[in-house]
Amino acid sequence: MIPLEVIKIANNIRDMKIRGAAEIGRAAVYALSLVAQKSPASKAEELMEHLEEASKLLLATRPTAVTLPNGIQYIMHRARTALQSGASLEELREIVINSAQYFIKSSQQAIKKIGEIGARRIRDGDIILTHCNSSAAISIILTAFRQGKEISVYATETRPRFQGRLTVKALHDAGVPVTLIIDSAVRYFMHEVDKVVVGADAVTANGAVVNKIGTSMIALAAHEARVRVFVAAETYKFSPYTALGELVEIEERPAEEVVPPEFFKECPNVKVRNPAFDVTPPEFIDIIITEKGVIPPQGAILVLREEFGWALGEELSRTFREE
Numbered sequence: 001m002i003p004l005e006v007i008k009i010a011n012n013i014r015d016m017k018i019r020g021a022a023e024i025g026r027a028a029v030y031a032l033s034l035v036a037q038k039s040p041a042s043k044a045e046e047l048m049e050h051l052e053e054a055s056k057l058l059l060a061t062r063p064t065a066v067t068l069p070n071g072i073q074y075i076m077h078r079a080r081t082a083l084q085s086g087a088s089l090e091e092l093r094e095i096v097i098n099s100a101q102y103f104i105k106s107s108q109q110a111i112k113k114i115g116e117i118g119a120r121r122i123r124d125g126d127i128i129l130t131h132c133n134s135s136a137a138i139s140i141i142l143t144a145f146r147q148g149k150e151i152s153v154y155a156t157e158t159r160p161r162f163q164g165r166l167t168v169k170a171l172h173d174a175g176v177p178v179t180l181i182i183d184s185a186v187r188y189f190m191h192e193v194d195k196v197v198v199g200a201d202a203v204t205a206n207g208a209v210v211n212k213i214g215t216s217m218i219a220l221a222a223h224e225a226r227v228r229v230f231v232a233a234e235t236y237k238f239s240p241y242t243a244l245g246e247l248v249e250i251e252e253r254p255a256e257e258v259v260p261p262e263f264f265k266e267c268p269n270v271k272v273r274n275p276a277f278d279v280t281p282p283e284f285i286d287i288i289i290t291e292k293g294v295i296p297p298q299g300a301i302l303v304l305r306e307e308f309g310w311a312l313g314e315e316l317s318r319t320f321r322e323e
């Protein structure tokens with residue numbers, strides 16, 4: 001039994017009306033809290049079944065951003081533990097609702113904190129290049145700007161979905177000087193750039209960063225021009241599954257995002273591929289800015305050790321430290 005609002009949230013994540021890794025994670029967790037509030041279950045076990053069903057639906061929406069499984073895991077681990085220790089139906093509802101609120105609040109605070117920590121690395125006069133639309137990357141840029149640093153930004157369009165337009169709007173509205181460029185102009189402008197600042201959908205155990213398609217090419221161009229690459233990523237973007245040797249699945253989206261349907265009438269044999277993300281190896285990343293501090297990409301495994309409780313073979317549970 002999945003409430004209609006939860007099905008709507010799942011559809012909105014799939015159709016990218018809700019998008020960006022942090023937002024997806026929060027929306028999925030909020031959806032589980034709606035299940036806890038609205039489920040007509042008459043006993044705790046039944047509520048658990050409804051939660052499991054909703055989790056499956058949400059997990060199947062978008063495969064790459066690890067915030068989604070990490071957020072769901074966090075709530076479900078708490079719910080399962082409570083059920084095992086004999087929680088009543090009402091207690092289980094409350095645990096899920098409170099854990100969801102805690103996760104959402106922590107996520108919002110993390111983005112603010114990343115802004116503060118990251119802004120320390122931005123100098124007066126810096127020209128920053130960013131890609132796609134990352135709330136964590138924007139948090140760094142806006143914090144530095146509000147501190148009075150005279151910075152300006154190159155933002156890529158981010159085809160085919162043009163998330164770069166969201167970024168330029170946010171920066172423009174805040175008064176940050178911003179220039180929109182086409183994705184393929186990145187190397188052309190790189191010699192003017194001081195720092196690349198991007199977000200992440202997932203950080204792997206070896207410090208590779210999965211982010212919007214094109215990020216790895218930007219990092220390569222930055223490496224060639226000796227421009228530093230900063231990745232802004234909350235600790236719940238680190239993927240515990242990769243520490244078990246699993247790869248992050250890269251979402252491929254429909255061809256219709258790239259060409260209009262008429263295109264296939266003229267060229268029926270052309271194949272269009274539309275991967276939504278790519279992997280930037282750790283060698284091309286200088287630092288990862290988390291809400292707990294700055295680490296080199298090689299420190300990713302330490303974050304995973306500290307942040308996740310390991311129950312190999314059973315489930316990976318988030319060991320959020322309650323403040």
Ligand code: RUB
Binds near residue numbers: 022065131132133134
């Ligand atoms: C969004 C994207 C963003 C990351 C980080 O891709 O790649 O850079 O999700 O964003 P999409 P945030 O538009 O396909 O979801 O820092 O907001 O989590």
